Structure formats: structure tokens, C-alpha cells
Amino acid sequence: MPEQAIKNKTAIAGIGWTAFSKASGTTVANLAAEASLNAIHDAGLTPRDIDGIVTYYYGTDSFDVRELAPILGIDRCNFDLFCGLGGGWACGAVAAAAMAVFAGVCRNVLVYRAMNGRSERRPRNPDAHAARGVKQWTIPSGVNHAADVFGVPVVAHMARYGTTTVDFAHLAVMQRRHAGLNKKAMMRAPITVEEHQASPWITYPFRLLDCCLQTDGAAAIVVTSAERARDLRHKPVYISSVMGGSVAGEHPWEVNAHKAAAPLYAGAGITPGDVDLAELYDPFTGMCLLHMEGFGLAPRGEVGAWVRAGGNALDGETPVNTHGGLLSEGYIQGLNHVVEAVQQLRPGGVLDDFCEGAHDYDRAHCRQVKDPHVALVCGECGDTSLILTSD
Amino acid sequence: MAENAKPLPVPDPDSQPFWDACAEHRLVAQRCGDCGAWRFPPGGFCPACSSRNAAWEPLAGTGTVQSFVVPHRAYSVAFEADLPYVIAHVELDGTAGKVVIVGNIVGCPWTDVRVGLPVRVDFDDRAPGVAVPRFRPQA
Numbered sequence: 001m002p003e004q005a006i007k008n009k010t011a012i013a014g015i016g017w018t019a020f021s022k023a024s025g026t027t028v029a030n031l032a033a034e035a036s037l038n039a040i041h042d043a044g045l046t047p048r049d050i051d052g053i054v055t056y057y058y059g060t061d062s063f064d065v066r067e068l069a070p071i072l073g074i075d076r077c078n079f080d081l082f083c084g085l086g087g088g089w090a091c092g093a094v095a096a097a098a099m100a101v102f103a104g105v106c107r108n109v110l111v112y113r114a115m116n117g118r119s120e121r122r123p124r125n126p127d128a129h130a131a132r133g134v135k136q137w138t139i140p141s142g143v144n145h146a147a148d149v150f151g152v153p154v155v156a157h158m159a160r161y162g163t164t165t166v167d168f169a170h171l172a173v174m175q176r177r178h179a180g181l182n183k184k185a186m187m188r189a190p191i192t193v194e195e196h197q198a199s200p201w202i203t204y205p206f207r208l209l210d211c212c213l214q215t216d217g218a219a220a221i222v223v224t225s226a227e228r229a230r231d232l233r234h235k236p237v238y239i240s241s242v243m244g245g246s247v248a249g250e251h252p253w254e255v256n257a258h259k260a261a262a263p264l265y266a267g268a269g270i271t272p273g274d275v276d277l278a279e280l281y282d283p284f285t286g287m288c289l290l291h292m293e294g295f296g297l298a299p300r301g302e303v304g305a306w307v308r309a310g311g312n313a314l315d316g317e318t319p320v321n322t323h324g325g326l327l328s329e330g331y332i333q334g335l336n337h338v339v340e341a342v343q344q345l346r347p348g349g350v351l352d353d354f355c356e357g358a359h360d361y362d363r364a365h366c367r368q369v370k371d372p373h374v375a376l377v378c379g380e381c382g383d384t385s386l387i388l389t390s391d
Numbered sequence: 392m393a394e395n396a397k398p399l400p401v402p403d404p405d406s407q408p409f410w411d412a413c414a415e416h417r418l419v420a421q422r423c424g425d426c427g428a429w430r431f432p433p434g435g436f437c438p439a440c441s442s443r444n445a446a447w448e449p450l451a452g453t454g455t456v457q458s459f460v461v462p463h464r465a466y467s468v469a470f471e472a473d474l475p476y477v478i479a480h481v482e483l484d485g486t487a488g489k490v491v492i493v494g495n496i497v498g499c500p501w502t503d504v505r506v507g508l509p510v511r512v513d514f515d516d517r518a519p520g521v522a523v524p525r526f527r528p529q530a
Contacts (some may be wrong), residue, residue, distance in 0.1 A: 134432065136401055136403070140398050140517075140523045141478050141493050142470040142478060142495065144465075147462070148460050152458045155458045158506075203464070204475070204501070
């Protein structure tokens with residue numbers, strides 16, 4: 001498989017976020033604007049430098065992408081995209097922005113994800129008439145929740161390979177430990193394997209501590225050309241390979257990640273062994289395990305043991321979800337994973353751990369990974385994914 | 392429909408024969424009229440050869456649990472009384488592993504359900520002329 005023509009031709013030049021909370025007390029539009037302005041200013045740009053806008057949503061949890069330009073005073077837009085594929089598309093949004101820049105359609109593309117995901121939760125009773133189309137096959141049997149869908153490949157993996165809920169517990173505990181080193185994380189108090197195992201079932205195979213948070217907040221990034229990025233405020237984080245589509249897994253215990261991994265790595269001219277850290281979509285612990293395995297961080301079928309041995313720790317073989325992820329940092333549907341990867345790859349490293357001064361890698365206060373240059377990021381099921389790199 | 396009634400499937404032109412058969416407590420599946428490939432969900436084109444020809448074939452009504460989940464909290468009041476209930480993906484016998492449908496498993500504690508469990512269809516009559524397939528462990 002060939003390297004992608006887009007390899008290292010575009011870069012993430014700015015990142016921004018809002019506070020992550022249970023009740024923002026403001027509108028989704030204001031959250032989007034705040035994170036976007038933070039990202040634009042972080043890049044050393046102004047809103048009028050932006051000429052493309054991309055976002056994604058699920059159901060009715062966002063506002064139309066075209067509402068943001070007038071709020072920010074953006075007076076021309078060459079490309080916009082409002083994709084309804086939800087968390088699967090977290091990296092697709094970045095890929096679309098990169099392609100618009102690479103094609104010369106746009107100079108600087110803003111990507112944001114904003115929601116009042118906790119305070120404006122949708123009513124729990126689904127529309128009685130919703131059992132049409134593909135949902136006529138699921139809703140009549142009581143499939144109403146993401147766990148009812150994403151638990152399925154996980155239970156198949158448990159049966160195929162002997163993965164257990166104790167493996168899930170080790171993942172949850174590790175990500176909480178990472179979140180404890182992250183000032184913006186919603187959940188920082190340590191948890192134990194025993195507490196995980198004692199937490200109530202939500203949908204088997206997932207207990208309460210297997211499930212991601214619900215969050216009010218926003219994250220944003222600015223994508224520009226590699227050439228322009230080199231003249232901006234921060235050293236560029238290059239977009240080295242992108243994948244942005246999805247098909248079903250080959251086996252019931254596999255997801256799109258298992259198919260996307262090879263072309264993603266080939267696109268950047270690397271192998272899984274080159275990955276220094278990974279920020280992988282983690283709506284439920286078990287899904288994150290499938291992503292780790294699908295992208296080759298752990299041997300096929302051995303991801304449970306890999307996590308129990310701490311392969312995903314900040315000083316492990318490949319640190320995963322160094323910010324705490326959707327499980328413990330917040331549910332910004334995966335764009336917070338992109339932000340974390342960029343922070344980790346910048347020369348100065350993460351800004352919002354508890355280090356005072358330079359990073360010293362003391363895990364009592366420092367969450368910076370040691371000298372990373374290659375990051376893997378993926379959305380739900382590995383439907384979309386990125387390789388990001390720094391010099 | 393009462394607020395606490397379980398939802399009914401909304402058939403479309405491709406799925407109508409499936410739901411019509413369910414109403415008569417028969418399980419059927421669509422097959423390509425040219426290459427014979429099984430097709431689920433039912434649709435207008437064969438994924439193997441793109442043919443638009445299709446035929447419906449009766450199935451034995453037995454199958455194997457390929458995977459499952461068990462909600463312990465209801466996100467729809469219609470399922471509150473059933474908690475915890477099993478949602479299984481069942482690979483139907485006689486379809487070369489290509490027809491996998493979603494259905495509840497009844498007749499055993501949820502902790503007895505496992506991947507590989509042999510099951511038999513058992514229709515849930517929800518409304519006049521509407522039955523939804525569910526499954527029981529094979530005796």
C-alpha cells in the first residue's frame with residue numbers, strides 16, 4: 001500500500017477548548033465559539049483568516065455549521081461540512097479539513113465539536129415511530145442505547161479470546177489515573193479494580209465505570225498547510241495519514257479498525273511499532289480494547305493481558321488516552337482526543353497537567369509522555385483515524 | 392399506541408414479506424434470484440452480484456447466538472418490566488452464516504445466555520397482524 005499524497009502536507013496549528021462540565025449554563029453556539037476562538041488565537045490567527053468550517057454531530061445535539069461563521073465574524077467560507085455520523089467521525093472531520101487545505105480550496109479550516117451533552121440530554125423514551133429503515137430490525141427488540149450496539153462486538157471478543165470485565169476494569173483504572181494528571185478532566189479521583197467490579201450493570205458487558213461521561217463543552221482545532229504552519233505560533237503537528245470511511249468488521253469480534261489499520265499506517269509510511277502514543281475512542285472500556293487491538297498496539301486476542309500489564313500506561317509500551325479519554329476527561333466525542341495528541345506532540349508538551357515548570361515525568365503530577373513524535377488517533381470503531389507527527 | 396407499548400416495526404417495500412411471514416409465525420429470508428447469496432437486511436440489490444432478482448425462502452427457525460447484550464436500565468418505558476432483558480444477534484441456521492437477526496431471548500435467566508447457545512424462534516404477537524421474532528434456548 002502506498003504512502004498518501006497528503007502525508008505531512010497539512011498540519012494542526014491551533015487547539016482550543018472550553019471548561020468541561022455537567023452544566024455549562026450557556027448555549028452550544030457559545031461553547032463552539034469559545035473553543036474556536038481559543039484555537040484560532042492559539043494558532044496566531046484571527047477569525048477572518050478562517051475560510052473553511054467542519055463539524056460533526058449525532059441526532060440533534062449540535063447547531064448547524066453555518067450558524068458559527070456569523071458568530072465569529074467569518075466573512076467568507078469556501079468549504080463547510082456538517083456530518084451526522086457522530087463519534088465515528090471524530091477524525092474524519094480532521095481528514096476533511098486537511099483534504100480541503102491540501103486541495104487548495106481553503107487556507108485555514110476550523111474544526112469544532114460542541115455540545116451540552118449533559119444538561120440538554122435527549123429524553124430517554126425513543127420516538128415510537130422510529131422503528132423504520134435499518135432500525136426496524138433493532139428497536140422492536142429494545143435496542144435503545146449505544147451500549148446495546150457496541151456491547152455486541154465486545155461480548156463476541158470475550159467469547160472468542162477470553163477477554164473479561166476485569167480487563168475492562170484495568171483500562172478504566174488506568175485512564176482515571178491519567179485524568180488525575182489533567183486539570184480539565186471531569187473525573188480525577190482515583191478508582192480501583194474492586195470499585196469497578198462493584199459498580200452496577202448498565203448494559204452487560206458494561207458496568208457504570210465502563211461507560212463514558214456526559215459532558216457540556218467544546219473542543220476545536222485549526223488545520224492549515226504545513227508550509228503556513230511553520231510560520232505560525234507553534235511548531236506544526238503534521239497530519240501524516242488519514243482514514244475516513246467505514247465498513248463492518250470481518251468477524252463479529254472485530255470492527256472497522258481491523259481493516260483501516262493497514263492503509264492508515266501505510267499512508268504515513270510507518271508500522272504500529274512506530275506509534276509513541278494513541279488517543280483511541282473510548283465510549284465504553286471494551287470498545288477501546290477493540291480499537292487497541294484493531295490498530296495493532298496489542299497482539300490479536302491478547303489486548304486484555306496487554307492492558308493488565310500496563311501496556312497503555314504513560315510509561316507503558318504505547319500510552320493510550322493520556323488525558324483520561326471519554327471515560328474520565330469528558331465526552332467531546334473524540335475531538336478532545338485530537339487536542340490531547342497535539343498537546344503531547346508539541347515541543348513544550350501538555351499545558352494542563354500539574355507540573356510547575358518543565359515536565360519531569362514524575363507521575364505524581366506529570367502526564368507528558370517522554371519525547372513522542374508519532375500519535376495515532378481514532379473515532380468510534382476506528383471508522384475514521386489519523387496519524388499525527390512532529391519533527 | 393399506548394406510551395408503554397413495545398414499538399412495532401415499520402415495514403418497507405423490501406421488508407414487507409419478512410414481516411408478513413412473521414405475522415403467520417414463519418421465519419423467512421431473502422435470497423438472490425440469480426447467484427443465491429443470502430441478503431439481510433432485505434433490499435433491492437444483491438451485495439454479491441448486484442442482481443435485482445430476489446426470492447424468499449422459509450427457514451427452520453433455529454439458530455445460534457453470535458453475540459448478545461443485556462440492558463439493566465431501561466431507556467424506553469416499554470422495556471422497563473422486562474429488565475434485565477437479553478438482546479441477541481442470532482445466526483439463523485441454513486443461511487451459511489449470512490442472515491443474523493436481532494431478537495430478545497426469553498425462557499432462561501440472562502446469566503445462562505452465552506455465545507454459541509442454540510436457540511429456536513418464538514414470535515411475540517405485539518398487535519393484530521404484527522409479530523416480532525424472539526428466541527428461546529433449544530430444549
